[in-house]
Amino acid sequence: MTYTVIGSGVIGLSIAKAIKAHEPDAEVTIVEKELKEAMHSSGRNSGVLHAGFYYSADSLKARFTRDGNAAWRVFCEENALVINKCGKVVVAKDATELSGIEELYLRGIRNGVDVRIIDEDELFLIDPNVKTYKKALHSPDTSTVDPSMICHVLKQKLENLGVKFIFGDAYVSKSEEGIVLKSGRAVKSDKVINCAGLYADKIAHDFGFGKHYTIIPFKGIYLKYSGMSSPVRTNVYPVPNLKNPFLGVHYTITVEGMVKIGPTAIPAFWRENYTGMDGISFRELWSIVGYELKLFIKNAFGFRTLAIEEMKKYNKNYFVSLAASLVKQLDGINFREWSKPGIRAQLLNKESFELVQDFVVEADEYSIHVLNAVSPAFTAALPFGEWVVKNYIFADKR
Secondary structure (H helix, E strand, O other): OEEEEOOHHHHHHHHHHHHHHOOOOEEEEEEEEOOOOOOOOHHOOOOOOOOOOOOOOOOOOHHHHHHHHHHHHHHHHOOOOEEOOOOOEEEEOOHHHHHHHHHHHHHHHHHOOOOOOEEHHHEEEEEOOOOOOOEEEEEOOOOOOOHHHHHHHHHHHHHHOOOEEEEOEEEEEEEOOOEEEEEOOEEEEEEEEEEOHHHHHHHHHHHOOOOEEEEEEEEEOOOEEEOOOOOOOOEEEEOOOOOOOOOOOEEEOOOOOOEEEEEEEOOOOOOOOOOOOOOHHHHHHHHHHHHHHHHHOOHHHHHHHHHHHHHHHOOHHHHHHHHHHEEOOOHHHHHHEEEOOOOEEEEEEEEOOOEEEOOOEEEOOEEEEEEOOOOOOHHHHHHHHHHHHHHHOOOOOO
């Protein structure tokens, strides 16, 4: 069998890995419009390996995040990749958020995740500068890694298994025998696997899938700390609003030990709206802003409030003030430099005007479309790739 994977982000790489594990003689080609792997979400994310306690037990995210955390730990150890096992705490600002701590704990226990509720004295031993109201949640298995390096090593391993890569050539259209690229090159295959992230919905529409969905991009940026002494020892998160997929401004300790606060979740105006007007697509601008205006007017899932709040985060002083509420003392002046922006490819249901929070895959015998692989897709990628391959490619062989 021959397979063509569109997209060399962590999802495309993981699915290719699973195909070769099940069918070593398979001919697998990965097509990527950029000049190297993981140039978008996979190489621009926080690098956090989440533990899996945010998600309800009936979600795919819950299982894949828990298993993915363990799988990437093993991958890093086997390939001599650095991993920062710094853990994580979720803290409450007042009594109203204690129920949120309890809910996250219960979700973690149902999902088989190592979490526990701690008091202020126990929190002090973990990180004396972090503050909470009476209780906090501790996740010892949360870690950080270098996502770009992981994807690079995974790409090298796939090449060693015979997987072919076509870089710098974008998908243009489907064909009777596979797909056609921007260069005019035809890539023949028995099955096309769409892992195009920001463009997954557009490609799916060509194949007759994802008709009820569109991608709404959100821009995520962090502020990096440049002071001498680190303000925190562990990742520190607020209690999130579980009605939307964003976790609020928090502290992340990178694999190198650098501290950053963020991210934003600012509605973007086109799919690669990273910086200023660079790479503007007026066709995308018209379509995406149209949906965002509808969401703003309807205030669907609190979008109007979210958009206003997120735009305020371009003000560094305001951004730092949100992070300052999680700790006792903060040298805010040393948060000076913005990180490289990332874009979250968030699926929107065009009929219900709701953000889709779980993984979404649609397929037939000729093509598979990963329509929604949002955070924590990096953490979940390896078991998710295995699940896709088992359920959509080799299901009849089990």
